[in-house]
Amino acid sequence: MARGKLQATLAGLAAGLLGNGAQAADPAVSHVDTGILFYQELGGRVQAIEPELNGTLVFPDQHILTLGIVSDTLTGASPNGAVPSSKSQTFVTPAKPQGSSSVTSASGGTVVLPPPSGSGPGLLVRQYKVAPGATPLDPGFSDQRYAVNLGWAQPIDESRTASVSGTYSTEHDYRSISGSASIAQDLNSKNTTLNLAVNFESDLSQPIGGTPTPFTQMSGQLKGPNGSRTESDVVLGLTQIVNRYWILQLNYQYGYSNGYQNDPYRIISVVDPVSGNPMSYLYENRPKTRMKQSVYLENKIHIDDDIVDVSARYYRDSWGLSSTTLEVSDRSALTRDLYFEPLVRWYRQSAASFYRDYLVANQSLPQYASSDTRLGSFDAFTFGAKFGLAVGEGSEISLRGEYYVQSGNQHPSNAIGQLAHQNLFPTLSAVGLMLGYSFDL
Secondary structure, eight states: OOTTTTHHHHHHHHHHHHHHHOOOOSSOEEEEEEEEEEEEETTTBOEEEEEEEEEEEEOTTSOEEEEEEEEEEEEEEEEOSOOOOSSOEEEEEEEEEESOOSBOSOTTSEEEEOOTTSSSOEEEEEEEEEOTTSOOEEEEEEEEEEEEEEEEEEESSSSEEEEEEEEEEEETTEEEEEEEEEEEEEETTTTEEEEEEEEEEEEEEOOTTOBOOTTOBOOSSOOBOOEEEEEEEEEEEEEEEEETTEEEEEEEEEEEEEEOOSOTTOEEEEEOTTTOOEEEEEEOBOOSEEEEEEEEEEEEEEETTEEEEEEEEEEEETTSOEEEEEEEEEEEESSSSEEEEEEEEEEEEOOOTTBOSOEETTSOOOSOBBOOGGGSOEEEEEEEEEEEEEEETTEEEEEEEEEEEEEEOSSOTTOOGGGGGSOSSOOEEEEEEEEEEEEEO
16 A cells, blocks of 8 residues: 555645745745654564655745655564464565576575476565464565655635645655645635645556465465556645634545555465464455545644644545544643643544455455455554754754554454464554754755
């Protein structure tokens, strides 16, 4: 699934709002935001380092140019979708094309499998073992992403602002291109702003070893061609200045995606109907279309020296998944130059209609099935805090820390055999630290 799929749309909305609020200046005003994120899932799982640079140039005629660059590196161990077992398990995953058919490292490392036909290139394959009772994690997960976005906003007249933006993102096995356009209309002496944004995204999944045919056996052999997906989104927004202390924002989003939406590396266990021991591993299958809707409400309220932000979001889609998000933060001035902003976020999600912990041997395969816990039912809490310090006119240093914990149904009542004693939805905990510096030029 593409990361940041609505960045371009939201950037367009933000640019429209910025265009309405910007004051003419001579000469042009430049602002730069920099930051670096450190993220770690506890228990030796995925970690990420993500530096980011964003610049804004406001011209005297209120034309606004924005540019953003981001790079992130992910490494660690990631769940492959299989269930734990009372016995050790061995998995294989493609690495990269290779012409040799010799073993390149010891057992449990990397080997080269010959092609099925006996001619042509083989495939470099990683083998890894999982101990009894342990959650199956791929220890060789790694990814590197680079993304750049460019935006432009300008007033059409005194009450309307238009903006366009584009984003290009690339990974070693994924590419995404998106573009958006938006228009903002001021009403009621600029106390009310209506926004309309549209976004189109084109993604290309080019996994190592090719895209597997759904419900085929896990293997290290070459598979099918690259998979493509498109998505279109529309966002309708209302921003209302209720009074001098209260600003309200209400957004409705509709999105439709079509194409390849599977995780090409994700598998699902097929277990014995009595013992519950895994017998085989199949590649998942998800629907090729997905319709999504969400409603978002945010309130910013100025109380004494504090700015309280309360927001709520409801989401549902055609896969049967729905979610609710509630978030509260309070930015409090500790001194003239220092502020403190704690945050609490609660998230609850219901499972997609085709989510399965596992499949059972001797039963007919469903049309769709995925064991990706991101499509499962769970609750999540985020606790965070941010410190910001003004270090000069238009300059600020900030430090934000967050702790995230996610929990689902670890022991389903209908679990078969040995699975009744296994943790089928391990709790996920993660910490994040963001260091930022922003300044005017």
